Structure formats: C-alpha cells, structure tokens
Amino acid sequence: MTEFNMLGLDKTIMYNITQAGYDKATPIQAQAIPLVLDGHDLIGLAQTGTGKTAAFGLPMVENLIHLEGRPAPKSVKALILAPTRELVNQICDNLSVFVRSTPIKVFSVVGGQSINRQINRLERGVDILVATPGRLMDLVDRRAVYLDSAKMLVLDEADQMLDMGFIHALRKIAPLLGTPRQTLLFSATMPKQMEELAGAFLTNPKRVQVAAPGKAADKITQSLHFVKQAMKVDKLKDCLDETEGQAIVFLRTKHTAEKLMKHLVAEGYTAASIHGNKSQGQRDRAIKAFKSGEIRILVATDVAARGIDIPDVSHVYNYDLPEVAENYVHRIGRTARAGKDGAAVAFVDAQEIGYLRAIQKVMKMNIPVESGIEPAAEDPPKRGGGGGGRGRRGGGGGKPSGGRAQHARGGKPGGFKSGGGGGKPSGRKPRRRKPAA
Structure with missing residues (x-):
C-alpha cells in the first residue's frame, strides 16, 4: 500500500x-x-x-x-x-x-x-x-x-x-x-x-x-439461517448469546425496529435504535452510546446502512433482508472495518427468498447456509409491512402486523412481544433467557 x-x-x-x-x-x-x-x-x-x-x-x-x-x-x-x-x-x-x-x-x-x-x-x-x-x-x-x-x-x-x-x-x-x-x-x-x-x-x-460493485470486504464472513419470521427473534437472541462484541441489527421498517429494540431491552440486553422516527438528538445519543460501548446492540433501518464508522462492530445481523439488493452490501459493510474481521448473518423467511436471490446475484456468490432448509418461495410482504402478515389462508392477507408473523390458521400474532423498557438502553450485560416452561 x-x-x-x-x-x-x-x-x-x-x-x-x-x-x-x-x-x-x-x-x-x-x-x-x-x-x-x-x-x-x-x-x-x-x-x-x-x-x-x-x-x-x-x-x-x-x-x-x-x-x-x-x-x-x-x-x-x-x-x-x-x-x-x-x-x-x-x-x-x-x-x-x-x-x-x-x-x-x-x-x-x-x-x-x-x-x-x-x-x-x-x-x-x-x-x-x-x-x-x-x-x-x-x-x-x-x-x-x-x-x-x-x-x-x-x-x-x-x-x-x-x-x-x-x-x-x-x-x-x-x-x-x-x-x-x-x-x-x-x-x-x-x-x-x-x-x-x-x-x-x-x-x-x-x-x-477499486472493487467491483456488489463486492463485500474480504474480511467479512457471511452466513444465513433459514427461519420462519415468527422465530427470528429467538434465533437472534441465540446468536447474540453465543457471541461477544458489538452488533448492528437491520430491519426494513421503523415500527418493527423500535419494537425489537424494546423487546431486547426488556430481555436484559443493552440496546438502542435509530430510524426515521427518531429525532436527530436521539439518533446522535444512540450512536454515541454505541461507539463508547455503553450499549452492545444497535437496532436500525437502512438509515444506518451507510455513515456509521465504528471499528469494533463484530457482527451485522440482517433480521429482515433489504428490498434493494445493493443495500445488503452497504449493511454488512458496517463490520470488518479498519482491517478487522467481521461476520454478517442473515435470517431468511420464505417470503424473502426473492430478496435473497437478488442479493446473491449482485454479490455473485451463494451465501453459505448455517442452519435450516430453504423453503419454497412465497410472495414477499407488501411494502411497508416489515415482514408482517404472511398472507396465507386465514392469515393477515399481507397487511402490516407490527413485525409479528401471522399463523396459517386462526391469524393469531406470533413473534416478539413489545415488552417494557421504554426504549432506554439498559445498563445490564446481555443474559441468556430462561428456558420456556
């Protein structure tokens, strides 16, 4: 050099x-x-x-x-x-x-x-x-x-x-x-x-x-998990519990990003969120806390896909795949900065198979599968739905459901609960959840 x-x-x-x-x-x-x-x-x-x-x-x-x-x-x-x-x-x-x-x-x-x-x-x-x-x-x-x-x-x-x-x-x-x-x-x-x-x-x-468009940094290790939308929150918490270091979690919509952040805080993780509904002061404070290490997890929409340069981000989680394939490259570019190694993990539901194929076409590679079996592709969620209603028989017909997946029968909401916490970063260290009774 x-x-x-x-x-x-x-x-x-x-x-x-x-x-x-x-x-x-x-x-x-x-x-x-x-x-x-x-x-x-x-x-x-x-x-x-x-x-x-x-x-x-x-x-x-x-x-x-x-x-x-x-x-x-x-x-x-x-x-x-x-x-x-x-x-x-x-x-x-x-x-x-x-x-x-x-x-x-x-x-x-x-x-x-x-x-x-x-x-x-x-x-x-x-x-x-x-x-x-x-x-x-x-x-x-x-x-x-x-x-x-x-x-x-x-x-x-x-x-x-x-x-x-x-x-x-x-x-x-x-x-x-x-x-x-x-x-x-x-x-x-x-x-x-x-x-x-x-x-x-x-x-x-x-x-x-200096690099072909769509190419990620060489030091980023990529992987994906095929997982139903309603189970993504559990998969995310399992991943967070198994690793150390700071992480950015990307979602498609402001509403689901805020709900996930509040759920993580209620579960004992130190987390904050940034998205378009946050004031500039709130966004600045969240990034400052993340940079200082006061919080471990930043939950964000694509507003943070560029413009955040924090060398210690070890993991990027694509909780929802982006609708625009190129944004995947920008999202995972938040890790492996300043010559460090990093990991990019994607959670893929049946409705996101089309997004996954578009991303792999742009990347000119198949992202390695860490767990799960590729499901048959379903129609993607309507724009603004944030991966909400699954649109299956008896379900929500594709309407936004605040980030909760709709069951095939009965239409009962699943996914994470909003919990408490008020959105303020918790000072507690991440802890493992108690096993379900």
Whole structure:
C-alpha cells in the first residue's frame, strides 16, 4: 500500500493524520488523491468502508490551505453533499481531524436541527460546508447561503442520494454552483441514472474503481439461517448469546425496529435504535452510546446502512433482508472495518427468498447456509409491512402486523412481544433467557 507521505500532502495535514493513526493509504485513497491534487474531476467507485472520506477530504483540505482569503459572508469555498445526517456527521468528524491547526473551518447543515442557528453561522461564511441536499435547498431558498463561489464539490454516496429521491434537489443545486470548479463523485454502485448525474456535474472526469460493485470486504464472513419470521427473534437472541462484541441489527421498517429494540431491552440486553422516527438528538445519543460501548446492540433501518464508522462492530445481523439488493452490501459493510474481521448473518423467511436471490446475484456468490432448509418461495410482504402478515389462508392477507408473523390458521400474532423498557438502553450485560416452561 502507498505511504501517505508519498502523496505530497502539507506537513500540517501529515502531522494530523499521523497522530490519528493513519499510516498507509487504502487503494481508493492512493489512486484518487493524486488525481484530485492534479485538478481532475473524478468518479470514485469503491465498496463501503474503504476510506472514501479521506480520498476526497485530504486533497480538499490540501487545496484550501493554499487558497488565500477568508470566505465571504454567506459563501462557501467547498461543498460536500451526503444523503443522511449520520454520514454528514461522520464526514465532519473526519474533516475535523484533518484541519487541526489550520485556519479552515468546517460546518454541517442537516434537517432536524435549528435552521436559525445554521443561518446565523452561515452569515460569517464557511470554508467547507457538509450538507444533506434537502436542508441545503431550504437554506438556499431563504438566501442564507450562496454556492457560486464554491471551488470544489463532492457528491458522496451518490447512489444512495438517488435512491432516496434527491435527484430533483441535485438538479436544482447544479446550476447554482459557480464555474470553474472541481467536482468529485463517490459511490458504491453506478446505476444508469448516475450517468445523467455525472454528466450534469462533472467535466471530463477520471474514473477510479477499486472493487467491483456488489463486492463485500474480504474480511467479512457471511452466513444465513433459514427461519420462519415468527422465530427470528429467538434465533437472534441465540446468536447474540453465543457471541461477544458489538452488533448492528437491520430491519426494513421503523415500527418493527423500535419494537425489537424494546423487546431486547426488556430481555436484559443493552440496546438502542435509530430510524426515521427518531429525532436527530436521539439518533446522535444512540450512536454515541454505541461507539463508547455503553450499549452492545444497535437496532436500525437502512438509515444506518451507510455513515456509521465504528471499528469494533463484530457482527451485522440482517433480521429482515433489504428490498434493494445493493443495500445488503452497504449493511454488512458496517463490520470488518479498519482491517478487522467481521461476520454478517442473515435470517431468511420464505417470503424473502426473492430478496435473497437478488442479493446473491449482485454479490455473485451463494451465501453459505448455517442452519435450516430453504423453503419454497412465497410472495414477499407488501411494502411497508416489515415482514408482517404472511398472507396465507386465514392469515393477515399481507397487511402490516407490527413485525409479528401471522399463523396459517386462526391469524393469531406470533413473534416478539413489545415488552417494557421504554426504549432506554439498559445498563445490564446481555443474559441468556430462561428456558420456556
């Protein structure tokens, strides 16, 4: 791997990253940083967890150090767009390390926080602004920030921005940006719509691809269990009891994620949840507690599939398989970070066989089966059902059931009980459940 001191970075930046433990550049960093320093527009394709933030953050800081003058009021020198609040916060955390002992100021704007505070801060101008597209457009509409002086633009996790419907906001942002500028687009995948986006923002870009789209990190051990929806909670607790280390558990819907978290807390596990119904403060506190080790289990929807960089996550559990196959790759990329090993475990019900086949097609591999026998495929749950009603004769007809599977006969709900706990992380260590009477 390339040494960072061979990339021509400023000595202050080198000191900062050395103190932070950066040693050798990852492949995406080694290939992208020289091209960015040479002034090229860039399309960077790399799987999650490969160090994309440093690949654009380090040369951005390098360029701004040599750019004289403070930013004008309500202006920015560089703009970074990312799809989620969590990813914006992670980028800011990394940039804060890079800019220590320099005059460069980094500021972030996301939804769920006081827009008046953000407006007041932008009055003074910002060197690097990191933003979600929606909140940025709110600020532009209020004439709180002008983008025509930005000399550098980064679109991070651009494919997820498209998936989340930000294409319209991005189309509005493009003509507001000044020229000439340098534009960098980073993504884990390259869908067809991305070509249109690249054409609108980039000029004669160089392309760097360090791993085939859909390929997971080499140090992730993958496995799956074929298990009925109603039995998933017991399988999850068995897995948690048999292993140590921190774990992220992914579900499809906000409602079922919250219910599972409360059930785990009631059973004595230390757990918290993050999803779209949580305020930004609640999400930040949950991630802080998870990072510090105060809680062992983070229950989440795909809002956490990208943007969480915690080196000690040993296991990722796909309690529900994602509807979008590529999201599986992003989910399991939350483990095996910073050179560590990790495990990704999936629980697959008959209704999810179609999702499993799509995931294995994207991954170009068959995920090893740890237990169970592959059932005959059933119709997938309706969107928003969260793996609820099974839709069988006498059952719930596919209607959402709050994460409880419907029995074939009588329609009685199964699955986990909501329990108590109020959703607050328990301070107790995980314990084994008492055997059923």
